[in-house]
Amino acid sequence: AEGASDVVLYKIDVPANRYDLLCLEGLVRGLQVFKEKPHAVAAVLHDVTFTQERYESFIELQEKLHQNICRKRTLVAIGTHDLDTISGPFTYTAKPPGDIRFKPLNQSKEYTATELMSLYKTDGHLRHYLHIIENEPLYPIIYDSNGIVLSMPPIINGDHRKISLNTKNIFIECTATDLTKVNRFTVILILLLFCNNTIYTLQFKRLDESAESIAQLLTRMCLRSEVSGEGDLIQVEIPPTRADVIHACDIMEDAAIAYGFNNIVRSTPRTYTVANQLPLNKLTELLRQDLAAAGFTEALTFALCSEEDIADKLRKNIAETRAVHISNPKTAEFQVARTCLLPGLLKTLAANRKMPLPLKLFEISDVVLKDETKDVGARNNRRLCAVYYNKSPGFEVIHGLLDRVMQLLDVKPDRNQGYHIQAAEDSTFFPGRCAEIFSCGKSIGHLGVLHPDVISRFELTMPCSAIDIDIEPFL
Known part of the structure; x- marks a missing residue:
């Protein structure tokens, strides 16, 4: 350790919901208050005095907020300008990219917006934001009263009005698609970096429950x-x-x-209760053990999937699936909550198709269906799904699995009081090789040989049979 630095480095994990702790000023403020050193905070944008450290912190916090609360500028974008070099009123409008021309930040000449899109495709920082507007017919633009471009959100500011260490008055403009986020963003940015602190030291006292x-x-x-x-x-x-x-x-x-x-002292609950497993979960655990004993391997797949997985790939219409859609999906793979377990199992087969045949998988999990009778407009439904993948379809294997499940549930093969199957048509299955499953006169699912188009759309090459049933009626 000879010659090593004596500087102590601290690694601080910041929770995803604490945007106010993403910079040094926010951390210090939080620690001061936690140590019972409260202070009064006032925020102004006039008479700002920048040091090199404060300037760098100001720029860094903007970027961190852009990545977090602003969802990589898709919800909120901020522009900061030297107020003394601009004059209002300001105009926020949209124009075709060929009609927009200005000198962007840190550039030496003017470009059209179309040229900027090409220029920044190789920029390691800005290229990640181009997709937000590049395919739109009109680009957002902000002008001052003299027609000078302040910024083209959410991509780049104009160079003429940029802030510097000598800036005394700052004009901040935020453009957004989420009003709540932009309000939070602006307040956090101003309060954390442009404030005067009055600190009081209080004496610690022993904690109790008063x-x-x-x-x-x-x-x-x-x-x-x-x-x-x-x-x-x-x-x-x-x-x-x-x-x-x-x-x-x-x-x-x-x-x-x-x-x-x-520091919370353990105590005996004041109310005496006996915990008990939910009947549905208990039934699920018992079925899992016996399906595994029948030679099927359990899979655990994602509860979210793409619209294509539950619709096009299964030869169905998305409007008929009663799917719950995610309003702001992170990726195309997680657009909706799954309405059946089959797509997840077929994708698992595709990922393991080099394994020795036959492949026999099952899953017992929840799907999500729209239900207007529920307070939230949707409900969970526990289902059982199994697939058999081999050189031959193996319909008899899946049929045998159905009989075994019903035997375990003590449901007899009877058209009225038990279970039975009858021929049915379902676009997911091969014509003439599909059956609908009934229990006590009610439809609970389907089994059959999957349609060749379904097989190919999930990148499989061998025949596959499947069963999908609702197990909630058996409680």
């Missing part, structure tokens, strides 16, 4: 609190930097964090 102590704990977590005087009620003030607080349980969580989870 209302006063809980109020003290919350205050240490940047949630200024005080006992209201009405019994044990506590009035909590939520600062604008704490955008993660959206419910009373978030406040209680902060109180527990400040107190320390390991």
